[in-house]
Amino acid sequence: MTNIFNYIDRPSPIHRLTGATKLVCLLLWSFAAMSTYDTRLLAVLPVISFGLFAVSKIKLRDVSFMLGFTAVFMVLNNVLVFAFSPQHGVTLYGTRHALFSLGGNYVVTKEQLFYHLNLVLKYLASIPIVLLFVCTTNPSEFAASLNRIGVKYTVAYSVALALRYIPDIQREYHEISQAQQARGVEMSKKQTLVKRLKSAGAILIPLILSSMDRIEVISNAMELRGFGKHKKRTWYMGRPFRGADIAAMVLCALLLAAAILLNIHNGGRFWNPFA
Numbered sequence: 001m002t003n004i005f006n007y008i009d010r011p012s013p014i015h016r017l018t019g020a021t022k023l024v025c026l027l028l029w030s031f032a033a034m035s036t037y038d039t040r041l042l043a044v045l046p047v048i049s050f051g052l053f054a055v056s057k058i059k060l061r062d063v064s065f066m067l068g069f070t071a072v073f074m075v076l077n078n079v080l081v082f083a084f085s086p087q088h089g090v091t092l093y094g095t096r097h098a099l100f101s102l103g104g105n106y107v108v109t110k111e112q113l114f115y116h117l118n119l120v121l122k123y124l125a126s127i128p129i130v131l132l133f134v135c136t137t138n139p140s141e142f143a144a145s146l147n148r149i150g151v152k153y154t155v156a157y158s159v160a161l162a163l164r165y166i167p168d169i170q171r172e173y174h175e176i177s178q179a180q181q182a183r184g185v186e187m188s189k190k191q192t193l194v195k196r197l198k199s200a201g202a203i204l205i206p207l208i209l210s211s212m213d214r215i216e217v218i219s220n221a222m223e224l225r226g227f228g229k230h231k232k233r234t235w236y237m238g239r240p241f242r243g244a245d246i247a248a249m250v251l252c253a254l255l256l257a258a259a260i261l262l263n264i265h266n267g268g269r270f271w272n273p274f275a
């Protein structure tokens with residue numbers, strides 16, 4: 001079964017960090033990647049993120065589906081940017097070095113290619129770290145960490161339930177799909193995309209009904225146990241911050257500080273090698 005968003009338990013230093021630490025690091029990292037178009041920093045972030053994958057013992061094949069989906073979206077985004085604004089890079093960097101023409105206003109320039117390179121680096125800097133966060137964070141421990149940093153425990157528990165429910169949805173979809181195919185519903189690659197989408201529609205109704213039934217069971221169980229009655233609760237998976245947690249947050253804060261300093265030094269978000 002394809003892994004989409006699922007916790008993968010591995011013995012690694014990344015897994016041993018608390019959920020709150022990984023959330024703070026994710027936010028700091030994302031702000032750093034999104035706040036600048038300095039290619040020098042954007043080139044470093046993907047190297048670090050894929051290095052963290054190796055440290056976490058999460059294999060790229062474990063998240064191959066999401067990486068493939070991201071790659072398709074990244075290519076589509078770049079194509080649409082060039083289709084609707086082929087001279088956007090020239091406008092940003094203030095110079096024009098034409099390479100060749102595709103006809104009309106579609107002239108490929110060094111500035112436009114450099115801008116597309118930055119877009120690709122932004123994807124490579126942001127998406128892997130999000131996948132790493134999801135794959136290395138235990139939902140129960142994450143909820144306990146959120147509550148520890150001040151998030152209301154009912155909200156934290158709702159987040160944990162949502163993260164836990166994703167693999168359940170995947171599993172139920174796979175089981176219903178197998179059952180439908182056993183009844184003669186063709187969903188293989190031999191069929192056209194339109195027919196496969198129509199066949200997938202036969203799975204949605206049973207999936208929705210089973211999901212609604214599961215939601216009712218969980219809500220009844222929580223209500224019978226008096227969930228939400230008290231202002232505080234204890235957590236079985238709660239863990240205190242350690243030295244590694246502090247070090248990780250400091251390093252991510254330094255990355256954000258570097259992005260801010262580069263923006264100030266460059267006089268804006270863009271580093272211009274053509275000036």
